[in-house]
Amino acid sequence: MTSNPAPEHDSSPDVHEDSLRASVAADFPRTVEQLKSLVSIPGIAWDSFDPEHLNRSAAAVADLVREAGIEDVQVLRVDNNGTPGGPAVVARRPARDGAPTVLLYAHHDVQPPGDPDLWESDPFTAQERNGRLYGRGAADDKAGIMAHIGALRALTDVLGEDSPVGVTLFIEGEEEAGSPTFRTFLETYQDLLRADVIVVADSGNWKVGVPALTTSLRGLVDGTVEVQVLDHAVHSGMFGGPVLDAPTLLARLIATFHNDAGDVAIEGLVSGDDAAVEYPEADFRADSSVLEGVRLAGTGSIASRLWTKPALSIIGIDVPTVAMSSNTIQPKARAKFSLRLAPGQSPEAAMEAIEAHVQANAPFGAKVTFTPGEQGNAFATDTSASAARTALWALERAWGVEPVESGMGGSIPFIADLVDLFPEAQILITGVEDPDSRAHSANESLDLNDFRNAILAEALLLARLGARQG
Known part of the structure; x- marks a missing residue:
């Protein structure tokens, strides 16, 4: 593994590093207990789940923010075509003496737990095992909330009224449902949320014990492709042979997506091979649970295949299940694709490219219907900017090792909205997850040592931003 070196800052007394470190450590048991309490609330922003849990989750976060010493706290929401969006917590402490304002983002809603039989403990009863905290939302993203709150408590404990940096907390309540009202929320409360630096605590670290600043995200487009060969299903014995079924032809079409x-x-499609970090194949295989004997796909470095090249997956197929199958030639079959985009790729151009490919490769003259879905822009951080250099310094001081400037294969579509509406702000993407956190999966977990380091890193970042620019 290689990484770009962190900036060389002195650990001068202006950030009170030793005192912040001691404060975070002393407060950490309380922080973990409060994280466990948040995990116990099954706030899921999907229509099929009880919205009262989401309201309870927002109220609990608001109480924690007030307890941290910020009095200006609101629970807000906006409508999406007449349907209320998820409750978001917004809290403010104004800057003074010309210091910057930092917007701290996280989200309090979580993914559904999925199959309970796959969990080793109840998903909404946080449990510590071997230095990790298990539970739905323990990593994604209630730990992000508590990292913000823990950092603010340490800053207040050490500096009190002497901290000039302004802070706005924005704890969203519908991220796992695709943030349907995010853009409208930003437009409605743009003045309330305006900041010089935005910290998005919804990513991860390189591995346990090695921090990372996420400096690039792939964009995303998705949609569906339907293949039709008949007006209606027919008997496979009477008509099979001259006519290939729709699932077979759909499979042939899908096969053209990769060489x-x-x-x-x-x-x-835009493609690059310039990832600055080396990701050993053995580490990737272990992190992703690739089965022995499965050959990895693609060319170029592992890191570039994850971060700077496109990646296309089929994430759903509509065909009869094996249990419901019959001896008929299926007239239609449909698949949903998810295409991750390299930084620099226009989502609109990518959607046009895949539609053109689908139509050009219609198998056996089958009728192919392409339906575009969601799309989001890629993102790249200017790592030479002052806030990014300060963040890298803070990560190095908190962990005691050089941080990695890491890309992320996933997408955070709402980052594009932040860039669009707050073009002057420096955006930093941080997080508490590691390759074994299993966000969205059963047995989601958080490494507690890294969690404590993340709180300290954010406290150091806030202190240094105030000291340098206040």
């Missing part, structure tokens, strides 16, 4: 090496084979 023999496993690279995406759609013309017109």
Whole structure:
């Protein structure tokens, strides 16, 4: 593994590093207990779940923020075509003496727990095992909330009224449902949320014990492709042979999405091979649970395949299940694709490219219907900017090792809205997850040592931003 070196800052008394470290450590048991309490609230922003739990979750976060010493706290929401969005907590402490304002983002809603039989403990009863905290939302993203609150408590404990940095907390309540009202929320409360630096605590670290600043995100487009060969199903014995069924033809179409090496084979997509970090294949195989004997797809470095090249997955197929199958030639089959985009790729151009590919590769003249879905822009951090350099310094001081400037293969579509509406703000993407956190999966967990370091790093970042610019 290689990384770009963190900036060389002195650990001067202006940030009270030793005192902040001691304060975070002393407060950490309380912070963990409060995280456990948040995990116990099953706030899921999906229509099929009880919205009262989401309201309870927002109220609990608001209480924690007030307890941290911020009095200006509101629970707000906006409508999306007449449907109320998820409750968001917004809290403010104004800057003074010309210091910057920092917007601290996280989200309090969580993914559904999924199959309970896959969990080793109840998903909404946080449990400590071997230095990790298990539970739904323990990592994604209630730990992000508590990292913000813990950092603010340490800052107040050490500096009191002497901290000039302004802080706005924005704890969203519908991120796992796709943030349907996020853009409207930003537009409605733009003045309330305006900041010089935005910290999005919803990413991860390189591995346990090694922090990372996420400096690039892939964009995303998705949609569906339907293949039709008949007006209606027919008996496979009477008509099979001259007519291939729709699932077979859909499979042939899907097979054209990649070349023999496993690279995406759609013309017109941006692709790079310039990831600055080395990701050993053995580490990737262990982190991703690839089965022994499965050959990795694509060319170029592992890191570039994850961060700077496109990646296309089929995430759903509509065909009869095996249990409901019959001896008929299926007239239609449909698949949903998810295409991750390299930084620099226009989502609109990517959608046009995949539609053109689908139509050009319609198998056996089958009728192919392409339906575009969601799309989001990629993102890249200017790591030479002052806030990014300060963040890298804070990560190094908190962990005691050089941080990695890491890309992320996933997408955070709302980052594009932040860039659009707050173009002057420096955006930093941090987080508490590690490769074994299993966010969205059963047995989601959080490494508690890294959690404590994340709180300290954010406290140091806030202190240094206030000291340098106040």
